[in-house]
Amino acid sequence: MTALTAAELDSKRIEQKIKQIEVSHFVEEVGLIFEAVGLPRMAGRIFGWLLIANPPHQSMGDLVEVLQASKGSISTMTRLLIQISLIERVSLPGQRRDYFQIKPHAWSQLTQQRMTQITAFRQLAERGLNLLSDQPPQLRQRLQEMHDMHAFLEKRCPYWISDGNKNNNG
């Protein structure tokens, strides 16, 4: 195979630079969206990197290096991500290091957590309706709406999870 010309090498270097910037932006973007849903940004950045990393499992040292973060931060945030079932810790034969990777069906877990939140809203609406049990219907309508909407969503949540997984396997 013929060697690349200097121009071709330059072009490849530029492509790689662009790729690195895109990767960095992607990782930061996942961080921001995690922040938007109430999770720490660093947890999102870890998750973002694990979504695209090759190999898909990364050690703490890898994460420290790639994300330019402290070991303490990576340690705390990886344990948070494990706790909320988005990543898992894996060990490799003959390796002292722990490795982290995206948990299979992580999104089902996240959807489950969204469902838990909907249930909390529905339950709160029921408590509110109890408080207004002696009031006329017009005064209860605010809570009835809240209740009905969330009871409706709650009823369909399980199908979201199961249908969503079928799509993945289909």
Add this chain to the structure above:
Amino acid sequence: MTALTAAELDSKRIEQKIKQIEVSHFVEEVGLIFEAVGLPRMAGRIFGWLLIANPPHQSMGDLVEVLQASKGSISTMTRLLIQISLIERVSLPGQRRDYFQIKPHAWSQLTQQRMTQITAFRQLAERGLNLLSDQPPQLRQRLQEMHDMHAFLEKRCPYWISDGNKNNNG
């Protein structure tokens, strides 16, 4: 009509005390659940009170008194709630004061916002898939799952909003 006995009066007072405590708990609970979804607790407390208040419209002074909060806080948080379409400002004839009340179909708005978040996740997954466009399918599966799950939810969201409203009108 015959006057209540002292014992009956005592019993009613106790009932009212219990009711007040339940109301306070409800309001604080809504505050906590708002906090859990990334909104300020005070916004939740305002919303919680407006869910059960009689009359359903309350002035700033009412909110300051009931919630034992500063005018500055109530001012800032009511404007936040208006901005995210959960409450609205109403004026009453011959009244100088502004009043706030739960916006009709507020929950459709909140569901809309949930959908926006799902769209953001799906779009991010697409960006990630683009980054890994030259990689084998096993490496892309993490992002494919994220994409498929959110594309699936996104497709159904509009029906949940419209079906949820139908339930309310039915």
Add this chain to the structure above:
DNA sequence: AGCTTTGTTCAGTAAGTACTGAACATTCCA
């Protein structure tokens, strides 16, 4: 006009979050 009422603005501050990195604990290797 002055006064009162009402809602907004924002400086100040308390509290909470989340990050760093040193110290430490654990495990493995020579």
Add this chain to the structure above:
DNA sequence: TGGAATGTTCAGTACTTACTGAACAAAGCT
């Protein structure tokens, strides 16, 4: 055994959030 590698813990700190309440602006009343 001592040293190296790895991950955890936590004191310290920077930063952010969100609350208070005084000062202010606007509007209505007398």
